[in-house]
Amino acid sequence: xxxxxxxxxxxxxxxxxxxxxxxxxxxxxxxxxxxxxxxxxxxxxxxxxxxxxxxxxxxxxxxxxxxxxxxxxxxxxxxxxxxxxxxxxxxxxxxxxxxxxxxxxxxxxxxxxxxxxxxxxxxxxxxxxxxxxxxxxxxxxxxxxxxxxxxxxxxxxxxxxxxxxxxxxxxxxxxxxxxxxxxxxxxxxxxxxxxxxxxxxxxxxxxxxxxxxxxxxxxxxxxxxxxxxxxxxxxxxxxxxxxxxxxxxxxxxxxxxxxxxxxxxxxxxxxxxxxxxxxxxxxxxxxxxxxxxxxxxxxxxxxxxxxxxxxxxxxxxxxxxxxxxxx
Amino acid sequence: xxxxxxxxxxxxxxxxxxxxxxxxxxxxxxxxxxxxxxxxxxxxxxxxxxxxxxxxxxxxxxxxxxxxxxxxxxxxxxxxxxxxxxxxxxxxxxxxxxxxxxxxxxxxxxxxxxxxxxxxxxxxxxxxxxxxxxxxxxxxxxxxxxxxxxxxxxxxxxxxxxxxxxxxxxxxxxxxxxxxxxxxxxxxxxxxxxxxxxxxxxxxxxxxxxxxxxxxxxxxxxxxxxxxxxxxxxxxxxxxxxxxxxxxxxxxxxxxxxxxxxxxxxxxxxxxxxxxxxxxxxxxxxxxxxxxxxxxxxxxxxxxxxxxxxxxxxxxxxxxxxxxxxx
DNA sequence: CTGAAAGCGCTAACAG
DNA sequence: CTGTTAGCGCTTTCAG
Numbered sequence: 001x002x003x004x005x006x007x008x009x010x011x012x013x014x015x016x017x018x019x020x021x022x023x024x025x026x027x028x029x030x031x032x033x034x035x036x037x038x039x040x041x042x043x044x045x046x047x048x049x050x051x052x053x054x055x056x057x058x059x060x061x062x063x064x065x066x067x068x069x070x071x072x073x074x075x076x077x078x079x080x081x082x083x084x085x086x087x088x089x090x091x092x093x094x095x096x097x098x099x100x101x102x103x104x105x106x107x108x109x110x111x112x113x114x115x116x117x118x119x120x121x122x123x124x125x126x127x128x129x130x131x132x133x134x135x136x137x138x139x140x141x142x143x144x145x146x147x148x149x150x151x152x153x154x155x156x157x158x159x160x161x162x163x164x165x166x167x168x169x170x171x172x173x174x175x176x177x178x179x180x181x182x183x184x185x186x187x188x189x190x191x192x193x194x195x196x197x198x199x200x201x202x203x204x205x206x207x208x209x210x211x212x213x214x215x216x217x218x219x220x221x222x223x224x225x226x227x228x229x230x231x232x233x234x235x236x237x238x239x240x241x242x243x244x245x246x247x248x249x250x251x252x253x254x255x256x257x258x259x260x261x262x263x264x265x266x267x268x269x270x271x272x273x274x275x276x277x278x279x280x281x282x283x284x285x286x287x288x289x290x291x292x293x294x295x296x297x298x299x300x301x302x303x304x305x306x307x308x309x310x311x312x313x314x315x316x317x318x319x320x321x322x323x324x325x326x327x
Numbered sequence: 328x329x330x331x332x333x334x335x336x337x338x339x340x341x342x343x344x345x346x347x348x349x350x351x352x353x354x355x356x357x358x359x360x361x362x363x364x365x366x367x368x369x370x371x372x373x374x375x376x377x378x379x380x381x382x383x384x385x386x387x388x389x390x391x392x393x394x395x396x397x398x399x400x401x402x403x404x405x406x407x408x409x410x411x412x413x414x415x416x417x418x419x420x421x422x423x424x425x426x427x428x429x430x431x432x433x434x435x436x437x438x439x440x441x442x443x444x445x446x447x448x449x450x451x452x453x454x455x456x457x458x459x460x461x462x463x464x465x466x467x468x469x470x471x472x473x474x475x476x477x478x479x480x481x482x483x484x485x486x487x488x489x490x491x492x493x494x495x496x497x498x499x500x501x502x503x504x505x506x507x508x509x510x511x512x513x514x515x516x517x518x519x520x521x522x523x524x525x526x527x528x529x530x531x532x533x534x535x536x537x538x539x540x541x542x543x544x545x546x547x548x549x550x551x552x553x554x555x556x557x558x559x560x561x562x563x564x565x566x567x568x569x570x571x572x573x574x575x576x577x578x579x580x581x582x583x584x585x586x587x588x589x590x591x592x593x594x595x596x597x598x599x600x601x602x603x604x605x606x607x608x609x610x611x612x613x614x615x616x617x618x619x620x621x622x623x624x625x626x627x628x629x630x631x632x633x634x635x636x637x638x639x640x641x642x643x644x645x646x647x648x649x650x651x652x653x654x
Numbered sequence: 655c656t657g658a659a660a661g662c663g664c665t666a667a668c669a670g
Numbered sequence: 671c672t673g674t675t676a677g678c679g680c681t682t683t684c685a686g
Contacts, residue, residue: 001663011673016665026671041457046437047377048663051678056374058417067403072393079420088434090385091418093406107415110373130368218604244600251606254581274574274601277545279581328679338657343681353655375679378662655686662681669674 001044007036019044050112055136057085059300060108061117062092062101064186069272070289071119074141077293078117085301087114096185098124105130115139115300121146122187137303137311139296142289143188144316151313153295157188160285161195163321164239164267167283169203171265171327173237176200176207179224179249180241181216189216189241192269196239208232216241221248222255229258236264237327243268243275243284250278250326265327280325287319328371334363346371377439382463384412386627387435388444389419389428391513396599397616398446401468404620405444412628414441423512425451432457442466442627448473449514464630464638466623469616470515471643478640480622484515487612488522490648491566491594494610496530498592498654500564503527503534506551506576507568508543516543516568519596523566535559543568548575549582556585563591564654570597570611577605577653592654607652614646 005012010029018025018033025033036042050056059082063071079089090111092104102124108116109130115137118127121144131138131149138150145156161178168176178197183190193209200207210228212220221244228235240246246268253260260266260280268275271286295315332339337356345352345360352360363369377383386409390398406416417438419431429451435443436457442464445454448471458465458476465477472483488505495503505524510517520536527534537555539547548571555562567573573595580587587593587607595602598613622642 012663013665013674014672017672020665024671029672043433043436043457045378045439045663047374047383047439048678049665050374051372051378051680052663052665054665054678065403066393066399067396069394069396072399075418076392076394076420079418080422086434088438089418091402091406091416093403095407106370107413109370111415112372112374218601222604247601248604251604254606273571274545277549277575277578279578339679340658340681341656344656347681351655356656372679375662376681378664379679379681381662381681657686658684660682662679665676665678667675670672 001042003040004033004036004042007040008032054112055114056112058088058090058111058113059115059117060090060092060111060113062094062104062108063119064096065093066091070142070270070287073289074293074296077290078297081294081297082300085304087300094119098122098127102127102130109134114304117141117296118149119143120187121148121152123149137299139299141292141296144314148312148314150311151299151315153292153299153315153317155287155317155319157191158195160269160287160319161192161197161239162199163285163319164192164269165196165199165203165205165207167267167321167323167327168237168239168265169200169205171237171261173265174205175232175235176205176237176239177228177232177235178207178209178239178241179221179228179245180209180211181220181224181245182214183211183241184213186241192241205237216244218244218248218251221245222252223248225249225252226256229256237267238264239267241269243270243272243282246282246284247274247278250282254279261325261327267327271322275322276324278326283324283327284322285319286322288317291317328369330367331360331363331369334367335359381439382441383439385415385417385438385440386442386444387417387419387438387440389421389431389435390446391423392420393418397469397597397614400616401620404617405624408621408624409627412631414627421446425449425454429454429457436461441631444468444623445476446470447514448475448479450476464627466626468619468623471641475639475641477638478626478642480619480626480642480644482614482644482646484518485522487596487614487646488519488524488566489526490612490646491519491596492523492526492530492532492534494594494648494650494654495564495566495592496527496532498564498588500592501532502559502562503532503564503566504555504559504562505534505536505566505568506548506555506572507536507538508547508551508572509541510538510568511540513568519568532564535562543571545571545575545578548572549579550575552576552579553583556583564594565591566594568596570595570599570602570609573609573611574601574605577609581606588652588654594654598649602649603651605653610651610654611649612646613649615644618644
């Protein structure tokens, strides 16, 4: 920066100012500085900047895993939105482990990030303690309906389950089964399941659960469907903890000669890339993972720009039922 | 750190040393420092550390998008491996745009990362210039077979196409079609296609391409298959640029009453989570996205530990054909 | 094995 | 609008 200043015949602080608030520098100086930057191929050192400013242009985001399409979508949308503010994403994966999350939060904090984004509302006591006294925005995403650390952006997963049950009942189904995967770890899948069961029973339908401990996949979905049909031969409506499970269920129905939706209606969750293309096209509940990311980015921007320094926000991004031929 | 030092009755530099090389500090001092750290809930400031050391514990990784399952897998594997070294991933998405990549590289450099990871071998001239003089490892992933900036980890995509063609020919198919999506942007899909065409023709089979400009999806796969059958009614073997396309092709065959593999053999690429569960299970070529991530992490560790300061490495992670019932 | 000293490259008052 | 000044919290020789 000193070199740039020298070449542009200004002081280093003018260069610094130009870099942070270009409009606050005279056009002539701006031009000279721009030229010097180009000529010297100057790249600012964000570590130095962050140290001096006691906060960095990094945003830490901690998700269970980006291999999960839901979180990949949010991460991707957030990164796209933050890029405009020249903010960088620092990524961490908890793999659904609260201790892992705690360690990641600790590491994240050492970067003095501009904000920290966590998945879900459930965290270890130490994690809460670590985050209790930070002054940056802490944003919990993809879950609503519990005590928040600071702001939360997402939706109520029990309502997803309720919507699925209501839909199946409306379609005249009365013997419902929920197919779930890894619900001992995936709290949100569990919430969808619980909402489903309760709404189904309230609505006068029978409702059962068939589950598998491993990560959701089409393979497990197929297994779960066969199992469900074995245990509950007169089941007529199936809700799945996500579209991977639903896809496998559709494959299994196809193989077993079970007519969908005539004999069995199927509803998924996620509206993944294949869901509309299935045989038959899958009715599913679509969360807006990208909206969650964009809203999170907006919150962070607002905080950075000093506007709306509101805290403790709760933003419900809702979800929509995509009614297709599988139900 | 000063507070910790004071509480532990040592100097700040001893604390610093303890944090970086615990073994170089006496047990008694170590214990006192540990205790002080715990009591004060001390979190080191990595910005300050990075500034002083002129290199940070961040690794920048730039991929087209984590919404793409291939890159999500690599990112995830890499993060898991780097965590052991207390290295953090800074993520950037190019969305298949070289100018975007260039800007991301510039931003990445301002973090003085320990290494920088790019996707593919094709970059803008400016990007190459930016990276020409850096002393940290520059690792290009997911592509082999062109000029490298520094090290490269991946495989030859034309060989994937060749393997698909060879497989179909071996199955007795002679009228082949390649279904491709977004090949004007996705260089690697194009390479697979080119390898396929060449190998097919060399092998004495007819080979055609049917493509779509948008991102690969099952929906587009279904469209492409219908189109292929319309244009080439006697096609008997289909290779797809990835498993999303193949999934859609299988759906379309199912709807059109086209028997797979009797009438039409289908081969995909990716071995995604649903591929083994399809009807029929999909023959596909499986790259090892996680291995790419682990090898990249290993390279970075080695460099950091001063071992094997080899540069210009080329690591071929290969791929394997998963022969299933669709062919 | 421990400590003193000298910055790393930048930001942020503040004064002009 | 520009420049001066005093650090940000740590690492890294270099002595002891």
